[in-house]
Amino acid sequence: MFKINDNYLKLPGSYLFSMIGKKVNEFSKANPDKKIIRLGIGDVTQPLAPAIIDSLHKAVDEMAHAETFHGYAPDLGYEFLRSAIVKQDYQARGAHVELDEIFISDGAKGDSGNIQEIFSENNRIAVCDPVYPVYVDSNVMAGRTGTYDPKTETWSDVIYMPCTEENNFVPQLPEETPDLIYLCFPNNPTGSAVTKEQLQVWVDYANKVGAVIIYDAAYEAYISEENIPHTIYECEGARTCAIELRSFSKKAGFTGTRLGFTVVPKDLKCGDVMLNTLWARRHGTKYNGAPYIVQRAGEAVYTPEGDAQLKKQIAYYMNNAKVIMNGLKDAGYSVSGGVNAPYIWLKTPDSMTSWEFFDYLLEKANVVGTPGSGFGPSGEGYFRLTAFGSYENTLEAIERIKNM
Numbered sequence: 001m002f003k004i005n006d007n008y009l010k011l012p013g014s015y016l017f018s019m020i021g022k023k024v025n026e027f028s029k030a031n032p033d034k035k036i037i038r039l040g041i042g043d044v045t046q047p048l049a050p051a052i053i054d055s056l057h058k059a060v061d062e063m064a065h066a067e068t069f070h071g072y073a074p075d076l077g078y079e080f081l082r083s084a085i086v087k088q089d090y091q092a093r094g095a096h097v098e099l100d101e102i103f104i105s106d107g108a109k110g111d112s113g114n115i116q117e118i119f120s121e122n123n124r125i126a127v128c129d130p131v132y133p134v135y136v137d138s139n140v141m142a143g144r145t146g147t148y149d150p151k152t153e154t155w156s157d158v159i160y161m162p163c164t165e166e167n168n169f170v171p172q173l174p175e176e177t178p179d180l181i182y183l184c185f186p187n188n189p190t191g192s193a194v195t196k197e198q199l200q201v202w203v204d205y206a207n208k209v210g211a212v213i214i215y216d217a218a219y220e221a222y223i224s225e226e227n228i229p230h231t232i233y234e235c236e237g238a239r240t241c242a243i244e245l246r247s248f249s250k251k252a253g254f255t256g257t258r259l260g261f262t263v264v265p266k267d268l269k270c271g272d273v274m275l276n277t278l279w280a281r282r283h284g285t286k287y288n289g290a291p292y293i294v295q296r297a298g299e300a301v302y303t304p305e306g307d308a309q310l311k312k313q314i315a316y317y318m319n320n321a322k323v324i325m326n327g328l329k330d331a332g333y334s335v336s337g338g339v340n341a342p343y344i345w346l347k348t349p350d351s352m353t354s355w356e357f358f359d360y361l362l363e364k365a366n367v368v369g370t371p372g373s374g375f376g377p378s379g380e381g382y383f384r385l386t387a388f389g390s391y392e393n394t395l396e397a398i399e400r401i402k403n404m
């Protein structure tokens with residue numbers, strides 16, 4: 001008789017977005033005349049930039065002729081894309097990353113969930129609290145997290161690093177020593193960012209204790225302030241302790257087109273074993289590559305036209321972020337994020353729980369956001385709004401919130 005991987009049974013239900021969907025459906029059924037504005041889910045709304053569309057069209061036409069047709073992509077991804085990444089994402093920022101340290105993928109969700117496979121089951125993970133749920137859930141599936149306590153909503157073998165108002169939503173070094181440290185900056189859900197000096201502390205710590213940092217830089221393109229690192233490899237010593245995850249989803253609107261990459265430096269070793277070799281083996285065995293046409297679309301991101309168009313797109317979203325931040329501040333809310341990230345993290349008023357505020361906002365302003373408690377216990381009492389809506393809807397939503 002077959003047996004299942006019963007680690008899956010330990011996973012608490014993915015309550016957050018299904019609960020939001022259920023509550024919004026019930027509300028709109030009961031109030032069919034109300035226009036609901038959704039500033040909850042972190043999906044983009046602007047169309048792909050013209051340079052990207054041109055590149056996609058060209059690549060599609062190439063696929064129509066035997067002479068220019070492309071089948072399976074090379075294991076690591078096409079060199080035209082990897083070399084654009086090396087030059088513009090890394091060399092241009094003074095960071096050392098080589099061509100064969102980049103692994104093109106279909107996005108950061110898969111990579112952030114899969115990367116744990118190359119590590120022993122006995123590794124102890126540390127995560128920020130609140131956190132993007134994939135890091136924890138993928139380790140639950142692998143049997144690395146111990147037992148779940150529904151009361152505290154925590155796992156016995158996970159080291160939680162609270163990110164709260166007191167520490168400006170940037171975690172302190174943990175008291176217990178982890179083996180794998182998941183960091184995401186600019187952060188989802190809090191919208192916080194770290195300075196280069198702050199990130200250097202983590203790199204030094206990881207090198208000292210022999211831990212690996214899994215650095216999710218999916219929102220790097222939203223950084224607007226100086227001295228906020230765009231890549232962890234801007235820090236000295238990161239090549240011996242850090243893996244970096246990148247995504248084209250929020251940088252270039254590829255949430256439905258799918259493209260990302262992971263960097264595993266060859267200097268990152270366990271004894272004599274390079275993690276680069278393990279990830280190459282895993283990638284080559286279990287993955288057959290992002291489509292040629294999508295990799296060509298990704299290449300367009302690095303052209304001068306693509307770059308200029310995307311800067312405008314990001315400015316559009318970040319203007320929404322400003323509208324939300326300023327509007328909420330005027331209305332007396334305590335808000336953070338929204339400067340180097342498309343997420344605004346607000347403290348719920350009058351000690352409401354995150355879900356109480358969700359209901360209140362839906363009822364009074366017909367606006368949907370995301371309860372902070374859905375990202376971890378330290379998210380309780382907070383609420384996430386995203387800048388990914390249209391300008392008009394964002395403006396209207398904020399006016400409604402001001403008038404609640």
Ligand SMILES: Cc1ncc(COP(=O)(O)O)c(C=O)c1O
Pocket residue numbers: 042106107108109110112132184188216218246247248249254255259260
């Ligand atoms: C922190 C973080 N990492 C990764 C992802 C997933 O990115 P992708 O669309 O490239 O899979 C998201 C998506 O919301 C995210 O917030």
